[in-house]
């Protein structure tokens with residue numbers, strides 16, 4: 246199975262957590278640093294589409310920012326997921342492929358009974374709905390919580406868990422899960 250990891254980090258040089266995750270898996274899986282490829286947000290749409298076409302599993306890895314994704318991921322969606330290719334009656338290029346969100350979350354006070362009031366999975370709904378529209382199988386997201394203050398030991402553990410998560414079959418979620 247061909248897995249592509251598309252990394253969206255606006256400041257990867259300053260990254261600790263995403264860098265550790267990438268270092269853990271980069272020998273095994275293809276990692277593409279989109280912010281480095283497209284520092285001016287001018288995305289090569291054809292190239293990005295070709296890369297998705299040859300993947301079975303597409304991982305979107307990013308740090309949570311303002312309860313959402315970095316702007317370049319939104320730009321990538323807007324530009325790459327075109328009508329007639331990704332959606333619409335003839336837009337079947339991604340049908341049946343897997344979409345896995347891997348997110349690092351600075352805080353750990355998420356959930357209905359905690360400060361944020363929403364779960365991380367709920368905040369990722371726009372990506373889940375997009376996955377549904379483009380016919381991809383949306384896998385249970387991988388999240389590293391408390392990323393802003395995670396200890397070296399727990400970060401090492403999270404990186405190993407990420408590697409294992411990428412190696413295995415992961416259940417697809419239903420629309421409302």
Ligand SMILES: Cc1cc2nc3c(=O)[nH]c(=O)nc-3n(C[C@H](O)[C@H](O)[C@H](O)COP(=O)(O)O)c2cc1C
Nearest residue numbers: 260261262263308309310311312349350351352392
């Ligand atoms: C502009 C910005 C917005 C952020 N917004 C959030 C947020 O909404 N929720 C949260 O838990 N963490 C937030 N964070 C913290 C990041 O998620 C955290 O620093 C990151 O996941 C750590 O990964 P890194 O070491 O790879 O940068 C934000 C950070 C930045 C720079």
